[in-house]
Amino acid sequence: MSKTNSGYFFEDYHVGQVLNHATPRTLTEGDVALYQALYGPRFAMQSSAPFASPGPVTLVPKLDDLIVFHTVFGKTVPDISLNAVANLGYAEGRFLEPVEVGDTIRSSSKVIGLKQNSNGKTGIVWVRTTGFVSGDVPVLDYVRWVMVRKRDAAAPAPDPHVPDLAKAVDPATLKVPDYVDWSNYDFAAAGEPHRWSDYAIGEIIDHVDGVTLTDPEHMMATRLWQNTAKVHFDVTARPDGNRLIYGGHIISMARALSFNGLANAQLIAGINAGAHANPAMAGDTIYAWSEVLDRAETPNANVGALRLRLVATKGKAGDLCGEDGKYLPEVLLDLDYWALIPR
Template sequence: MNRTDAKFSFKTSAGNFFEDYRLGQVIRHAVPRTATEGDRALYAALYPSRFALYSSDAFAKASGLARGPLEDLIGFHIVFGKTVPDISLNAVANLGYAEGRFLAPVYPGDTLTSVSEVIGLKENSNGASGVVWVRTTGHDQTGAAVLSYVRWVMVRKRDHAAPAPETVIPKLAPAVAAADLVVPEGLDFSGYDFELAGAPHRWSDFAVGERIDHVDQVTIEEAEHMMATRLWQNTSKVHFDATQREDGRRLIYGGHVISLARALSFNGLANAQMIAAINAGAHANPCFAGTTVRAWSEVLDMAETANPGVGALRLRLVATTAGTEPFGLRDADGRYRKGVLLDLDYWAFIPK
């Protein structure tokens, strides 16, 4: 049969464009994904992560947990990846995060699903794209929420002539309040082994305003970032399809930079074991394969918790290109410096 004689059925999806979103729209994302020990192994292979709570069941049990959970960012990446085909398949860029809370540890064997609600819309002045704000919640197989966060994405329009929606920009909290941090049930750092964890520094050794240069550097390889993005089932075209950008380069998934910077922060913050919340985050400049990344942190706030021996640090984690002067964030005009890749504000649990 000639192709001209065949009946074609168009069952593929080009993804959502800006004009497809509606305020209050709820999207239940496909496909459920079961996290495994393989995710732990691949995460350790992709990033130089050495935090003891995730590396050792024995250390986790001594800290009051049933066993070693998966890295918090594994759960984040899986939940995030579910949203990409519906939210950011046609994205120009992922712009930022807010109000992120890690509500329960994720363990091997947990099956995660994601659901998002559109909470804001704003068409750009060029009429070719717009910004979509969504609140995404990840659930495990029991229906319990394991994390929730807001992100906003610049998405292309399919039809530039499509009418602009009413502009609604959600009012977001500048930070998750310390009182709203969820400490995992049973977490107890009163018998914490600092020698095995790799550093002597406890909560009381830090001070608001203190800055830490994490010293180490890692060069991003093309194969590694594409493997990571596939691992999290992130299908955004800009990460795989070299024709999506005029320069023919694949954009590094922002979560890859987050995990890399978090792993680099071990040197100086080895005892900041668990991520409790993401207060704010921005991918300040694009990142591409071949970039050598380093990181520095600043202590923004400190809080106590009700769990034995557990304190919380609010930290700014900044990833930069190699050669960028540490501790510099913005230029005289208030814009991010060219070498700044990531500006992430988060809470972490640390032994007191």
């Protein structure tokens, strides 16, 4: 009997299946430093201890929300996407509790949907994943769906079940962390003067700057999150002989680029939807733009929520879909999320 893990294939899943993922991960200051080196985000809450903790006791800067996302996601890969063709999308994501350096994260997923593709060689698997600290305290919950290879194309297909997912996270359920005190928010230190009320629904923000992707950076990032998906490392795993850039790498790069125009969108509170529209490879130069989709109040009088569409693209700001309604080939990421911003 083989002692090695070849991963799950499409026919190995069933609706209701619970997968408790291996290797809990303790986050350290080293993770924070590597994240900063890879993406260079400049949001003040994650960069400055005095800004993040303006009270009499200065604590450490806050852990970037996407570090939590990547860590939770990485735990799931050996069970969900080791044999994936592509990670397709996200929905119903909520950041539930703050995570600090020194916390240990574990992940668990439940299969909530299955549908074989018409080619009979692959299928779509929907899972709801939850990340926990201190054993059983949920800190992040989201749905994602993945295209997974079949081990045997002749294996019978399961009855299709496509979950009914919310189009957006209800802003009334968004968590404003208890540590957030923006009553005397320092706009000069944050880098821009724009408040919640300065953003108009329908507004397009071109984040201007671009970044050329390289294999060493994305492979280092993918290893950092212990993401073992073959397509990110092994050039024989894809017919074109290219390493596929991890979609989360694109999310973090686009989020870092969005600082220019959204410097005060300090925290991610929820993920409404997301799609990796087209594959990204080393050598691609990506840009980012955002559209303001909605605004919502929160129970905290000093904090508002912006619903933002963040697009990573090789094209120009504002271009998303063609006349056929499909994503343009230069669009890499379409991420719909809620961000917290001072009012």
